[in-house]
Amino acid sequence: MIETRTSFDRICMGILWLGILFILAPLWIALMTASHSAVDVMRSGLAWYPGPHLVENVIRVFTDTRIPVQMFNSLVVALMTAVGICILSFCTAFALVFLNLRFGWLVFATIFGTILLPVDIRVVPTYQVMSNIMEPFAALGLPVSQISLVNTHIGLALPAIAHGTGTFMLRQFFRTVPMDLARAARMDGAGALRFMWDVLLPLSRPALAALFVLMFLGGWTNYLWPLVASSTADMQTAVVGLARLATDGDSRAPDFPLMMAAASTVSLIPLTLIAVLQRFLVRGMALTEK
Amino acid sequence: MTQSPFRSRPMALLFLSPLILLTALFFYWPVAEAIRWSFFLEQPFGGESTFVGFANFRRVLSDPEFWKSLKLTGIFMVTASVPAVLVPLMLAMAADRGLRTSRIARNVLVWPKGVAGASIGVIFGFIFNPFVGILTPLNQLWPGIWSPGTDGVDAFITLIVANLWNGIPFNFVILLAGLQALPDTYAKAAALDGAGPWRQALDIRLPLLAPQLFFVLVLEFTESIINAFGLIDTMTRGGPGGATTLLVYKIYADGFKGYDLSGASTQTVLLMIFVLLIAAAQFLLMERRVKYER
């Protein structure tokens, strides 16, 4: 730092603390409310202090709701999304950067186009396609039967996998890898595959980890697509289940502690991931912007 | 850039085809289908669809509900994006000072990345509940002053706050990375020129951050209207009285609750055009103003 401590620094510190407070307060209130009984909350409003009912409310989440199986769904979908994106975008970005394609830019533009219009914007037609993925082949006149991927794990993950962000990020990363490494590998007698496996993959480990974390979180927190693409409660993801829990009980008085306990439970896995893999996540986000 | 020494068309084809196939099937095909359906009238419960030309567009474009929801989408884009960029900007500039607090802040401020919009919607829905929430004391002093259930403006505010909460991590990380990438020679030069920390922040760091700010703003415009769905569906359900029925929510409701496939497809096409136009306009307006040679 160039000058000494000033009032400017004190203001900066104040801003940071306000930001931290703004982020933590809702999570804190959710957790604290989850530790009170429904009656208490209806009588005295949201809670700032811990109460005695946290364990009881969490147990209710596990016994009275579908959240446990839905969390399993979220885990499967998030893993599928993250693994699928990592593998596919690694291969795609590798071909784009290292295989000297004459029409590489066209392929890149094709894939990059998907970034402009996320699935949430085109959810209606995507749903129609997912309910019969053989439609385009049938349109070509091929004799294929109808296959619906609605209400399957793979169907929940696919639109997120068919997306260009991962390819874009890894392409940016590959372009920072010195091309002389590829030339050196070629001189050492390595072919493209060998270079990819022996040199590029080990070098990409941090970038892939970052991409994985980012896409796992994305897969876990997606809402609109899993909402429409799952028709039974047992196929819904945890976030959808939580939202249904909060909005479907219109007739009864809302059970806020149960909702808050569920919200805390659902967010536990991704938040733990963030706490542990913090630096990968930050690097991943920074990679989005070249 | 040096050319790669590898060249293998079969391998390229093998590596590229899976993702190309997937994007074709789950991106380009749906986009094409949306456009096709917008020219057909689809029967809600199956049966033949009939070509109707621009009838769907005439119907949608003459529907005041559509225009209202498009206007709300535009309003939300601006009113939600501006704080969702400005607040992270302030935080990033504060965190860039290398204070002890910034270590904690850099950790905590990315946490919302792990909390779905719908999840935080549930939580904020409770926090802003007029009867048991954080603003209840206000209602006891002035009854009815805070009522997101009946007041459209209040409902809009809850969405903006929740959207800000969700948008902090990404924008903060990008802006902070941008600030940290600035060579500190600029700060040294500015200090020698006699600029204090305030002037440095406003005259040096802010202008040099323009590329990142631009990038973040472009993404936030689209991101806000997408993220809004999870918030709307859990906090306001489009209400009160349609005051928070943004186009994403209206399309969902029309398509999946009203079974109006043609109407939903037509609106999808219009929303896609809207989003692309916004992106194009931003690029045209701002692109040439934010590039610096280093």
Add this chain to the structure above:
Amino acid sequence: MTLTLERPVAAAAKTGTDIRIEGLAKTYPGADSPVIPNLTAHLRAGEFTVILGPSGCGKSTLLNMLAGLEAAPTGRIVFGTREVQALAPRDRGCAMVFQNYALYPHMTVARNMDYSLRIAKVPRAEREARVAEVARMLELSALLDRRPSQLSGGQRQRVAIGRAIIREPQVLLFDEPLSNLDARLRNETRMELAQLHRRIGATSVFVTHDQVEAMTLADRVMILNKGRIEQFAPPSEIYAAPASTFVAGFLGSPPMNLLAVESRNGRIRLPDGGTIGCRRDGMFQLGIRPEHIRLGAGAEMRVQFREELGSHSVIALTTPDGARLRVTAPPGGTGDALRVSFPQDALHLFDAETGLAVRELLIRT
């Protein structure tokens, strides 16, 4: 570092092959003109050739085509008796030392060096023996388990060389390996490379844009300009008899003075007041190196500025015609004007149109 060699390395026992380049041409897709229009050259076995030229002259393209990293669509490249232009790099028996080392950052020094042997499926025992041998030769034995990031710049450079020579290449290629080193390390490494070459005996091709590297390392220097060979000769000859104005202006520090002159009635008037005979009338470029200009006699010229370099000074003068003339002089001189004269045997003559040397037209008396 000195290279100590207890017994000849296997690589040193071999000598390189000669390289014949015949009618080589290359045009990049989308480019209007070829990088290399038509190049023919013969590099002798065991010779150290430096390819020198400004950026964009085609020297890297030429090196890549020798290595097999870029396709050579037209012409032939022959290593010894083998035609190699269609072969993959690994089948050509050549190795390369890269700019910025290009070491694999995730592999140890040993792994970096024996990676090519692994790919070639050389048995483990032989691999280890060769790594040990090369490491001893390059004084890397203690560093074999380190990663590149744990090495100094000079050590990395040696690993890069070790990786290249471990395969006992007949042809060793260098792609500006010194250009990103700091000045001191560059000097050291340059001398090491010269010694190394003498020991290994591989035919070496070294690409650079640095004339000092070219003059000190090369047996012969190939000067490229727009993909054409301007001159291919030993450094002394390139200095003494540059084949064109391009070569004359490219080499030497400061470079040769080039002055526009006209030959009338078989005589050229020199700026120092004298004349020299010429066998043809017309426009020429007269060349003279700053260090060959004699001071103290002849025409008086105004001093524009002086640069003191300690060992000597470089003085810029204005000729009576208004052209600039650089001379080197003993350090510490003063004064607004200098008398200079041009010794006849130091004069070069170039055709004004083609730029080619036409030294034989001068009639020295």
